[in-house]
Amino acid sequence: MCTVTPISLTVGANRIVPTIAIPHPLGNPALDHDEEKKLRRRLVEKALKALQTPVDDQTIFE
């Protein structure tokens, strides 16, 4: 899970989930805590989905 996905591609990650921002990949300080946690949960659920998805090559799960 990372913000600058081209870097993840360069270093060879196969399942990549784009995140919010470099200093807070799984958060957004502009939101209130509950909203932020919901956002974080959505991102992690995307990661879990990626883990359950067969891939042949490097794949970004938008």
Next chain:
Amino acid sequence: MYRIVHYINQFYAGIGGEDHADVGPAKMPQVPPVSKAFTAAFKGEAEVVATIYCGDSYFAENTDKALNEICELIKAENPDMVIAGPAFNAGRYGFAAGNVAAAVKAQLGIPTLTGMYEENPGTDYKSKTIIVPTKNSAAGMRDAVAKMAPLALKLAKGEELGPYYVEGYMYTGIRKNLFEEERGAKRAVDMMLKKLAGEPFITEFPMPNFDRVAPNPPVADITKAKIALCTSGGIVPKGNPDHIESSSASHYGKYDIEGVQYLTSETYQTAHGGYDPVYANADPNRVLPVDVMRDLEREGKIGSLHRYFYTTVGNGTAVANAKKFAAEYAQELKADGVDAVILTST
């Protein structure tokens, strides 16, 4: 006539081999053949006036003490510069030579030079001294002396060294601003034209090699899976107890989150120096999502959250090191029955 002091190990001092690797530092009564080889290469402009040796094991096991003693011995000779090694591929010797060269430069303000094979762990010090690449064994001594002596002379004279690719020393990673003759736009276009024409060109910035691995099959049943969190975002227990560096991490941390439901600003922080830490320090779950993983665990959406997380700081950390850390802790993850990893980065 410039004064040079030479640092070597017990073997080149003629004291003995491994059986004498535990001797402490001392000044030799006379300079040995390897030091004389340097004097000869200086062609009358400089001379090795003293040679200090130390046993490689003594140095490795008593590094701080040995460095203090060695620096005292070197200081007493009042040299214009100090040469350490060459150590070729001998790891402990390279470690000692690199350390001595770095310490003399930093603490005594005397320019230093050492030589070793590119894979020697002592090359870690290449940003703290000047390291000349040598062959991987003492069969390369003549070659090493021939390459090291002219640079040593320049350093003794107080001359500035040019870039590594001109002078022949190892890339230090230290940035120096200089004015190029041609502007960047022209150099970039020239390089592109060569590339398009299939002609050879020299890159101004070599990229490290990254390798690829085949993707693993998907997790069969996520509700039964043990998932581990890992990060390069530098999340560590508050106080950074294992002192993971804010840049160029030399190690990683393994921390137990058994019973931890979420990370807080009182209990965790980031050690990473490459991004604004304010948000991660205020709420470390923003980089290592323990809170959400615990919810998912409680709800049965995943089997379990692994009790350990692995962390390091990705900022400026050498690819080789990052690879090494992961190769090591991946074995622990496997042994602990982890089915999948979520790795977060910043």
